[in-house]
Amino acid sequence: MTPNRIAIFTAATALLVAGGSAQAETIRVEPGKWQVESTSSNPFTGPQTFSSTQCIREESFDPTEEMAKSAECHLLSHEVSGNAMTWTMSCQMEQMTMQAEGRFESRGASASGRMTMSADMGGHPFTMEVTWSGTRIGPCD
Structure with missing residues (x-):
């Protein structure tokens, strides 16, 4: 996996937080248009920063759902406590094994989180960090 592909995967994983979906253990958020960075x-x-504006229509979501759908990644743990969610996952990709742990916290109209990934690519260990924050900026268009 090339460094560019790693950066894209990292950013895509972080941005999954903005995609809503209701499940049994979810975090409550205020539906509407959200600015996510x-x-x-x-x-x-x-460091690379990415911004997006997305419409979240559900009142709750699980940021691990899309990650768990990946054939390359397996969710190892997933816990909701109050307005916070933590998870760990393991991914086996082309030439890389990755372990990740994350935390997401919602305050209704704002949210934040982080994910730390430790990987080994061809015998070269490294760590990646992703942080994100989101704010509801109004109703969906």
Whole structure:
């Protein structure tokens, strides 16, 4: 896996937080248009910030749902406590094994989180960090 692909995977994983879906153990959020910003930092590209505006229609969601659908990744733990969710996962990709742990917290009209990923690519260990924050900015268009 190239450094560029790692950066894309990291950013995509972080942005999954904005995609809503209701499940048994979910976090409550206020539906509407959300501005989401994520920053990923890894030894290949340094810090990179991504922004998106997305419509969240559900009142609750589980940020691990899309990650768990990946054939490359397996959710190891998933816990909701109050307005916070934590999870761990393991991914086996082309030439890389990755362990990740994350936390997401919602305050209704705002949310934040982080995910730390430790990986080994061809015998070269490294760590990536993704942080994100989101704010409801109004109703969906």
